[in-house]
Amino acid sequence: MHPLPGDSMKIVCIGAGPAGLYFAISAKLRDAGHEITVIERDPPGATYGWGVVYWDDLLDTLYVNDRESAQRIRAASTVWQDQVVAMRGGRGYLTGYGFSVNRAVLLDILVQRAVDLGVDVQFERAVDDIAEFADADLVVVADGANSRNRQRYADQFGTELHQGRNPYLWLGTGRVFDKFTFGYEQTPHGWIWFHAYPSSAGISTFIVECQEETWRALGFDQLDDKATTRLLEEIFDEHLAGHALISAARGKPASWQRFTQVYNQTWRHANAVLVGDAAHTTHFTIGSGTRLAMIDAVVLAEKLRENEQIGNALKEFDGEGHAAMRVVQAAARTSMAWFENIDRYTDRNAVDFCFAMSSRSGLQPPWRYQLHLLMQKPLVRQALRIFDRGMLWVRARRRGESWWVQPTLT
Template sequence: MALRVACIGGGPGGLFFSTLFKQTVPDADVVLFERNQATDAFGFGVVFSDATLNRINDADPVVRNGLRDFGTHWDDIEVWLKGEQKSFAGNGMAAIYRKTLLKLMQDRAAEVGVDMRFGQYVPDLSQLDDFDVIVGADGANSSTREQLGDSLGHTAETATAKFIWFGTTYKFNGLTFVHRQSEFGNFAVHGYPISDELSTFIVETDEDTWRKAGLDEFDASQPPGPSDLKTQRFLEKLFAEDIAGEPLVANNSRWANFRTRRTRSWHKGNVVLLGDAVHTAHFSVGSGTKMAMEDAIALVREIAAHQDDLELAFTNYEAERQPQVAKIQNQARGGLSWWEHFARYYDAFDPTQFTFHFFSRSIDIDKIRQRDAGLVESVEADWLARHGHTPLETPLSAGSARFSGRLLSLTHQDGQPELTGPGGSLVLVTDPADADAGTGLLLTAPDTEEGLAAAFRQLPAQAAAIVIQGGNPFTRTLLSEEARLGRGLRSVVVDDRGPISALTQILSGRADAVATATTPEATDA
């Protein structure tokens, strides 16, 4: 008897799954249910990096052909701020208008025989009792996931930054990050072309700036449809110079906070989930659609191979995809954090260092150099012009100590911690109450982000330097930046990942110096 498969959700993930399954198991009955009409499409662009498209293209050519015929492609990423434009080459990417992509994928699904039923909402999974497999591909606010209950172990972590999604008739050359400081605070744009007539225009800001600008008046709890027109007018004026006076285009455009979703189990009974329904990663890494489509590839293969043992199929699917998704989410956390603090970086850095800080948030200087040697040369030349020395050989004063370089060591003599290095040493204390201008404070970073608030409270008003050990690279960096950029203190990060990591941290302004640990209690996490 032919397998009956229901897919709830007609976005790229659901359409790709349905198409692939019908191709793989031609005698299966595949029905897709989408609550919206076929011509409805919220949002603007969908982005794919060249490096991540191979698996999707091998499964089905619909995305490759769509990007070729209707998409836009670029190699450089640009950062605009303070009257300057900086670029980072070697980042091949392509984008397509979401509405165009959905139409192409709908046509492809129809071509292979998927039964698509638009305008049909499935509020109760019992309506689908006559299906052998139910796939929930209904997005971040998945009704399917909610109906399966708490046993899935689903969590959602809400970011502090606010974002809103518009389009604009201005044509960016490629992925462009535009920063503007208003009288209320800082705003930043993720812009990129999606067709010959339109670009995506996502804006982020912090909640305090958002409220000061009076942009908190729109009722975001109302059903999808109306857009925040006050914000649209405000942003058109703020970024008028950057988009040559072109208008913004609204499409269900309203402020929100990004939610990172994680789910322990992706299935229950004969129901299995994919894409945003079980995992999300901040849009700054441009991986949401890619992850959903790669989920679909793995899920199709496993169900097709184990039609008589769905539990095995779903378990195999999770075993393959969960580690891959977790890796992307971990990478995205650094990007999300950067956007939560970008106003601080705007104030602290000149355009060259700001650009390097941005691009080095998830890759080190060597990987940046491989893509764009010219960018690294300009960053190193900028440092040399400001300091008169290369980064690792730049002198550092900390209280009475004067080190002739920035690669230091954390040592312990008879239980007394000390910061040593070329030309000097600094005695460290471990109690913030004992810190003063002549001593350094040794702090241990928390293992998780939740512990950072308590760590921030330990930062003293004065100290020769704050030396940060323990935790992990992410928590150490945030504690270091709070000390250095938020409190005006010298910061030294204890990190045993080698000179390339040290160079990246110092050149980017994440730390004043990096120390290696010579005792077990201060080793890298």
């Protein structure tokens, strides 16, 4: 049965990641009468990854939607300024700033906020078939890119999965990177690189990536966890400045993965709807996964509030969401392909390589390259950093951040 207009709903969320938890929070804020249960297969605190990156636009949305959790997330976040490409002893710079927060801390904040609002959060409970909740008004499938529930109904959702070619490994390190840093090293078997940024006090996220041929030639397909981190520490010794790499993050050691592109022709089936990575994925090189998951949560909750019928709400969420995702997923596919074909660009110096990397998702006018060269001058870069600090302060005040949440930079 579907609820009558004005009635509260029985909602089940499968997956206690950012999408599922933030939807539960957003829906409860719009109607405290909703009976919402979030079910997670893993125990509390078990999460893959270290830090997640986000930008001002997400923080603006969070403050409008739920000031309480937004303040906690902002207080737990680090602000980094500038991006740097280190290659062959040279450096190329990009200006700008962003935020990063430890993924485990983010989830702890969202769990506590959901519980405070009356959401029933259940850990260590596996759900492999959404048919178990046929009596629910709505089942929100938010169990990630490898969703078993989505795969069970792959024909109904029109699921298409494509695997990227490059292996990557999500690690941490005690080396604190105060800038978003890309480091490239040439080995006898090809190039290998990392993306690093601060994720919590004294810890940085350190994502390693390379082409398949290089990965096999270096023996990573045969090495265990300790041998893998030891070899990577040798390769990136100069960048790590004597600091170790950390594999386990509140759980089992990290393992090499290949990015899974997820596309679904529709995000709705029967009483179920897909959100976050279960519905769509974007390559980690554009830093949008968490942002898109949380925006899905807000939009779905708002559609349910606006529409008297659940079916109409899901139809609008599906149609508008697909339209919005076309450009984002195209940019993500282009970014992934650039890194999979990195050999086309590695004959350049660090500054020119940095420009090629920064313009990988679209055509650039000729003047853009001249501006990039200008940014490499220390005085110009310092002026731009001061401007960015001002914009950070202005946007923080505009969204009403509390006085004690200082927009300081690393």
